[in-house]
Amino acid sequence: MIYETIAIQQRGPVDWLTLNRPEALNSINNRMVAELSDYFGKLSHARGVRIVVMRGAGRAFCAGLDIKAQAATSADEVPFAGGFGFQGWLADVYVKMRRCPQPIISLIHGAACGGGFAFALASDIRIAGSSARMNAAFIKLGLSSCDMGTSYFLPRLVGASLAAELMMTGRFIHAQRALATGLVSEVVPDEDLEAAGEALVADMLATSPIGLRMTKEGLGFGIDAPSLEAAIAMENRNQLMCAASDDFKEGLAAFMEKRPPVYGT
Secondary structure, three states, rough: OOOOEEEEEEEOOOOEEEEEHHHHHEEOOOHHHHHHHHHHHHHHHHHHHHHHHHHEEOOOOOOOOOOHHOOOOOOOOOOHHOOOOOHHHHHHHHHHHOOOOOOOOEEEEEEEEEEHHHHHHHEEEEEEOOOOOOOOOHHHHHOOOOOOOHHHHHHHHHHHHHHHHHHHOOOOOOOHHHHOOOEEEEEEEEHHHHHHHHHHHHHHHHHHHOHHHHHHHHHHHHHHOOHHHHHHHHHHHHHHHHHHHHHHHHHHHHHOOOOOOOOOO
16 A cells, blocks of 8 residues: 555664644544554564654644544445444554554654544553643544543553543643653653654664563553463463573573674564
């Protein structure tokens, strides 16, 4: 697929994914859904991609659904999506984001609303620019804020009380409160967002490829684990797989020899 609404810049083993509809604050239209679905759906087989950095072009991260474009869309223009049409088609993008083995870092500036907020929530790590403002905009339109995975992601990130406040009011949460509540891990001036992302990427690339992938997988299972025993069973499985890998041999040798490890892809 030739991408028109997103741009992928490959920097070695890292994909920098830019939502690229700046004239519309990177709002989500059918073409963007198709392209994001295609991109994230292929990542499981993209052995050379270790990390994805997601950001928005122009003045915002993503203002959510392009309502005007959606209103002009007929039902037969979108996939069946299990009978849910556009709803199910877009929702599946967030599932693919969580399923892909590569960690996703979101660099958020300006508005991240509705489905755009959900892009940030579905990421593994969020860094906010000082201009960032995020909200569950769905309820402002007469809908439920339980949409696009928000009811799953948000309470796990900030707790039930703050999640209820944000989802039941549609209030914006700005960068500093997002940092104080653990929604984002860092706040930097907007102009420093890329540098902050690059610094995080550098630290992650210093880890082993299998260790990084297994850590994303293990965290996902651990958050939903029904018991400590279930979480430890997953940890034991992942650790045995890592210990049998060439990455572990190289990591151990490098540690003993007091040198940086040189991992394969």
